[in-house]
Amino acid sequence: MGCRIDYLSPHELGGHSRLLARWLREERALHWQMKSKVAQLKMSQRGLKLSVVENFNRKDVFLFCNNILAAHRTNAFGGKPALWDFLRDIATNLNRVRQGHKFSQNFKSFAQAMKIYGGRRMCDLFALDFAGPSYSSIKRENKKGVHFIAGEHFAIFASIANIYMEAKETHGITGLVPVILAEDETKVKTRIAWEAKTNRLVGFCGPKEGHCCVSLFKPVVGDGLAGYDSIVDAFRFNMKGSFARVIMVNPLHTLLPRLVLVVSCTCNCFDSGWVRKQWNCIDSLWEECCATTVGPIIGHASDGDSRRRQLMLQDYSSKVGTRYAIPWEGWGLTAEWLGENKVKGLHDQDFIHNGKKLINPLDSAVKNLQLGADVCFLDHLGQVYQKFTID
Numbered sequence: 001m002g003c004r005i006d007y008l009s010p011h012e013l014g015g016h017s018r019l020l021a022r023w024l025r026e027e028r029a030l031h032w033q034m035k036s037k038v039a040q041l042k043m044s045q046r047g048l049k050l051s052v053v054e055n056f057n058r059k060d061v062f063l064f065c066n067n068i069l070a071a072h073r074t075n076a077f078g079g080k081p082a083l084w085d086f087l088r089d090i091a092t093n094l095n096r097v098r099q100g101h102k103f104s105q106n107f108k109s110f111a112q113a114m115k116i117y118g119g120r121r122m123c124d125l126f127a128l129d130f131a132g133p134s135y136s137s138i139k140r141e142n143k144k145g146v147h148f149i150a151g152e153h154f155a156i157f158a159s160i161a162n163i164y165m166e167a168k169e170t171h172g173i174t175g176l177v178p179v180i181l182a183e184d185e186t187k188v189k190t191r192i193a194w195e196a197k198t199n200r201l202v203g204f205c206g207p208k209e210g211h212c213c214v215s216l217f218k219p220v221v222g223d224g225l226a227g228y229d230s231i232v233d234a235f236r237f238n239m240k241g242s243f244a245r246v247i248m249v250n251p252l253h254t255l256l257p258r259l260v261l262v263v264s265c266t267c268n269c270f271d272s273g274w275v276r277k278q279w280n281c282i283d284s285l286w287e288e289c290c291a292t293t294v295g296p297i298i299g300h301a302s303d304g305d306s307r308r309r310q311l312m313l314q315d316y317s318s319k320v321g322t323r324y325a326i327p328w329e330g331w332g333l334t335a336e337w338l339g340e341n342k343v344k345g346l347h348d349q350d351f352i353h354n355g356k357k358l359i360n361p362l363d364s365a366v367k368n369l370q371l372g373a374d375v376c377f378l379d380h381l382g383q384v385y386q387k388f389t390i391d
Ligand SMILES: [Zn+2]
Pocket: 205, 206, 211, 212, 213, 214, 239, 241, 266, 267, 268, 269, 270
């Protein structure tokens, strides 16, 4: 290239000019290609400034964060600790690998409720779509809770007291809330099971000889051949429970839940004396664990079962202590007055059962309906119908 134009002949000059002109065209084409490439790259790789401006303008993440902040500042999460913990746990866990996920106590309790009311499928859905704990960890967590065992136990009474104390605190309930204990039996499948933890058999309700149901009856299974013999003997000499007896706490406050206090196994052959003993045992355990934190037991509630009715009548006709009563001979509702707004023995029978007890004797020609000192027959009701017309 380094050649002076003066030294070239006109022919050489023409050839050289054509060559240079071709190079120029090629370079221009390359330049145009590069320019379009730069434009393409600019489009795909946005500058930092551009992306910041765009994100700021879009505002959805900021809006979300601002809404949460505003709700927090105005105390909109007040009284909703579970919701706050839920949002906080999700935000923390999203930035962790699955194995490192941690959940607050509120979140765990929510997952337990989901297991009880929704079952396994709801738990799986919750874990997959809402970053909740897996089903296996929900099950593991459940084992740490109170384990319900048959019979009257100090540990269960103490846990019941804790549940009510927390519920009272949550709802701002101060002072004592009186409770009524409701009870009934229901037929269940007769089944004997082995309790591995204690090496005992569960499902018997006491020895056959002179049988009386025992609520904590669990024959021990020994080792080896003796173990086999004790199993055979247990089936030979004991009664199998075919009813589940449940006693529930019914606090007289709409915001407090009803909870199961005692479950026991029975063959339904128990008598009123047995029920009285259980009531006394429950009374002393309640006095020890729950009376000062939850409230006093004012009475027992049940259906028209004759054994409980007998005890209720005993209490109503009792002359013990200072009593108050409705002064009408046909209505025996009384209770023991313990002072400081406390009463004892104010029992409650299910009104539907009582209604049936009024109606059924009138349907039968051989039964009489006793009202106080008088006996009522179907004719009396007929006269009532004739005398009073229905508007
Ligand atoms: Zn029994």
